[in-house]
Amino acid sequence: MSLYCHQRILMYTRFQFDDKYYHDDPADGGERAAIDLRAAVRQHLQSIGGGLAGLPIMVKAFASGEGLAYLLSKAGIASQGQSQDVVSRFTRGFSQADDMFDFVLVGKGKDRADHKLMGKSP
Numbered sequence: 001m002s003l004y005c006h007q008r009i010l011m012y013t014r015f016q017f018d019d020k021y022y023h024d025d026p027a028d029g030g031e032r033a034a035i036d037l038r039a040a041v042r043q044h045l046q047s048i049g050g051g052l053a054g055l056p057i058m059v060k061a062f063a064s065g066e067g068l069a070y071l072l073s074k075a076g077i078a079s080q081g082q083s084q085d086v087v088s089r090f091t092r093g094f095s096q097a098d099d100m101f102d103f104v105l106v107g108k109g110k111d112r113a114d115h116k117l118m119g120k121s122p
Contacts (some may be wrong), residue, residue, distance in 0.1 A: 038057055
């Protein structure tokens with residue numbers, strides 16, 4: 001879903017980062033994920049045209065930290081004992097990659113991220 005307004009484009013989407021971003025050093029992976037996401041958004045804006053590619057890109061990613069850690073462990077990407085640390089390091093790397101990028105861990109519950117995104121209380 002996109003909303004265009006006064007030199008801003010608001011895009012809401014659900015996404016999952018590729019496994020490759022969590023391997024090796026998760027902080028570096030988070031940074032690479034942010035850089036690749038920024039490049040993909042910029043490319044999409046260029047394809048739309050109209051000078052949109054020059055606009056600043058702000059990303060607010062929301063996820064359940066416990067849920068993401070569980071999924072990483074279940075998928076074999078991180079051990080159960082290390083999955084929380086992997087999530088913490090990944091989100092830190094993502095948030096530090098760009099001053100306008102934030103990865104927010106919203107707590108336990110599958111709908112918390114959706115509620116945060118939509119500005120609703122659970």
